[in-house]
Amino acid sequence: MPQTREQKLQKKKEYYxxxxxxxxxxxxxxxxxNREKRAEYNKQYYQENKEKIAEKKIEYYKQYYQxxxxxxxxxxxxxxxxxxxxxxxxxxESIYDYYINTTQCENCDVELTQDRYNTSTTRCLDHSxxxxxxxxxxxxxxxxxxxxxxx
Numbered sequence: 001m002p003q004t005r006e007q008k009l010q011k012k013k014e015y016y017x018x019x020x021x022x023x024x025x026x027x028x029x030x031x032x033x034n035r036e037k038r039a040e041y042n043k044q045y046y047q048e049n050k051e052k053i054a055e056k057k058i059e060y061y062k063q064y065y066q067x068x069x070x071x072x073x074x075x076x077x078x079x080x081x082x083x084x085x086x087x088x089x090x091x092x093e094s095i096y097d098y099y100i101n102t103t104q105c106e107n108c109d110v111e112l113t114q115d116r117y118n119t120s121t122t123r124c125l126d127h128s129x130x131x132x133x134x135x136x137x138x139x140x141x142x143x144x145x146x147x148x149x150x151x
Contacts, residue, residue, distance in 0.1 A: 072096055084127050085134060095134055099125060105139040107146070112139055 003011070016023060031038065046053065064070050076092050079085045085092050102123070103112055112123040120141040127134050138146065 075099075079125060083132055084125050095125075099123065099137055102137040105142055106136040107138050107142040110139050110141075112137070 076085070076096055079092065079095075085095060104110065105112055105121075110121055113119060113121045114123055118140050120139060122140040124138050124140050124143040125134060126136045126138045126143050126146060
């Protein structure tokens with residue numbers, strides 16, 4: 001009796017799930033036994049498809065850089081790199097969410113903007129330069145004035 005494509009896929013999934021441990025072990029053993037062979041194949045494939053791989057990579061990153069996830073990862077990375085948040089601290093996710101959801105400067109109540117270039121209303125993460133601890137979400141103007149008051 002002929003099977004539909006969905007039935008065949010379901011059967012494969014069932015087989016895989018019931019034999020998962022053995023399949024993964026066999027795959028691991030194959031990779032170990034054929035390490036040099038696979039490395040040579042991968043090297044040859046890369047040489048033959050360099051341009052195609054580069055094009056796909058560029059296209060992927062063009063799409064990825066426009067996502068909210070990328071913006072989040074890059075912003076948190078910048079904060080860690082510049083010492084605005086402690087890289088050992090696990091609450092940077094909550095700080096980022098607070099940063100994104102804050103619409104008014106916590107000092108002067110001006111509406112915060114997220115522009116390509118810094119303006120006096122650009123959203124900033126204020127922190128103590130002495131302790132390095134996060135304090136508030138401020139506009140660029142208040143952040144600069146506060147920095148002069150207590151470094």
